[in-house]
Amino acid sequence: MASTMRLEIVTPEGTAFSADVELVTIPTIDGQIGVLPHHVDLMTCMIPGEMLMRRGGHDQFIAVGAGLVEVTGTQVSIATDMAVAAANIDEAKAEEARQRATMRLREKLSSEEIASINASIARSLAQLRVKKRHRV
Amino acid sequence: MQSASTLRHRIRSISNTALITKAMQMVAASKMRRAQEAALAGRPFVRLIYRIQRATSKRLGDYAHPLLEVRQVRKRAVILVSTDKGLCGALNANLFRLVSQFDPETTLFIAVGRKAAQFIARTQHQLAAEFTYSETPRFTEASAIGAFATDLFLRREVDAVHVIAMRFVDTLTQQPLCLEYLPIGQIKAVEMGWAQIETEVSALNAYCLFEPSREVVLDFFLSRYPKLYMYQVLLNAKASEHSARMVSMKNATESAETLIGDLTLEYNKLRQGNITKELLEIAGGQAS
Structure with missing residues (x-):
């Protein structure tokens, strides 16, 4: 079992995603970044684009809007104005x-x-x- | 003793009023549901941006963002968020009571909603600007208010900005609050699990990477924060307004119905009395 971290994506309409994930990639102003558990604390700005989260070995894609990302070793919190799963x-x-x-x-x-x-x-x-x- | 025709008249006019209040109650009830959902759905978002705000403030280091600057308060601004229309019970009166704690000499008011503007004008406080917001508050409306207040603060015309608004608790309870708005800092006026956030934040590492740089991230966040904050204030105000109106219209309908009942009873008694009197007269006439 791979180590996981908590991913929380919150929009003004409510909590869009809340799950334990093994990997997320986030579109930031500086380009796409990948975040794994135990990442050093980080704050950055997200731009509209595509986010990937790996959960139980499966990749899931999410379209996201602009927002703010806060990473701690155990948690990734994202405040954004949009988050829609690719399937939806x-x-x-x-x-x-x-x-x-x-x-x-x-x-x-x-x-x-x-x-x-x-x-x-x-x-x-x-x-x-x-x-x-x-x-x- | 009122005459039968005045009683009939009163019953009819009260029934008409009851019809109107009933209709308003229905309208408010349906709007209330939507407004409440929007206000409650925004709560996790508020919590997160507040947490991020506290976390970034802790990790500021020597970087001083102008919106965080705490100054000696010589002049302040108060954003007063009221409803546009009346007929919502004591909602606005409770709100305006909070205004008295500010010295009118050194306080500028920013009115949001028509009732606030009327109140400021009537009490002859200083009015800096007047804003409106629609039935379903839009982000652009909130951001206009936020931008105006931020601008006042940055131009050093005021040293602090407060918000007086209703916080939506549930259909029966709305809480008038005076919140700290600018400079951006700790919100102490309302208990929403903030203490827990402070504990979470104090557990964070002081070291944190900012990408691309601390300045960019902070500018990005702090320039948005007052607008997001204001948006939630408006959503709460709307939810409170519709809830209060629904409840007060329901009370009005109910008391109209009781009144109609009482009057109908009185009217019937009167009518009965008249009939008895007439019968007696007839009987008396026959006897003589």
Whole structure:
């Protein structure tokens, strides 16, 4: 039995994932990083993209949004605005959300709104990319 | 003694009021469910970002972020989060009671919700800005409020920012609170297992890697923190509002129904009395 650590992904809508995992890879500003149990304490920023978690030898993929990652030797806590398992991604919905956001971007908007729309486009794109890579 | 027609009139008007309060109760009940779910679902997230906030503060070292700077408080701002509409019991009155602890001379108010704005105007406190938020609070609304308060703080126009808002406990209980908002630090005003977080945090290693750098991670987090915080405040305020309205409308409907019952009884007695009187008159007329 491989050693494990607790992975917790929390979004404003609730706790999205809470499980014991053997490995996670996280898309950070500096690129993809892999975290194993007993990792040195680390704090970093996550960007929208694809996360992998290995649980009982099986790999599972999750589309994530921007957020903050806190790693201690026994726990990985992630606060983010989105976390959707690859199997649960609704491609049509994500595509529609992306198009809607792109349309909205053509209107006259405040910088605050533009930032929030760009964030939502990034989230949709992350979902679409994860879905395309793992046809399930 | 009221006449039969006034009684009838009153019964009819009270039934109409009861219909309205009943309808409002139904509307509030359905909105309440959604608002409560949103507020409760946000709790784990609040706990985590608060924990991260405490952990990063501990590991700051010599890095001083402007949002963490504790200054001598000469002037402060208070964000007062109320409802837009009334008819929600003593909710706003309880909230506004907390305002009196601040010196009106040195306190700027930021009103969120129409009732707060009216209250500030009526009591002639200093109003810095007025915001609104919609039925289902949106993150952009919270972030506008957060950005305004942060800006005041960073421009050194105020040295501390507080939030006065309702915390949603359950349908029957809402707790008016005055929370520490800026500078970002320990929240002592509300007990939400914070003590446990402090224990968790004190067990952490002082050494921690920041990638790409401490400055980037802290800026990323601290610039978002006030907005996320405000968003949760709004969700709680909405859940409290709908709960309070549901309960007070339910009470109103119930007391209207009791009143209708009492009046109907009185009306029937009166009617009966009249009939008896008429019968007696007729009988008297025949006898003579």
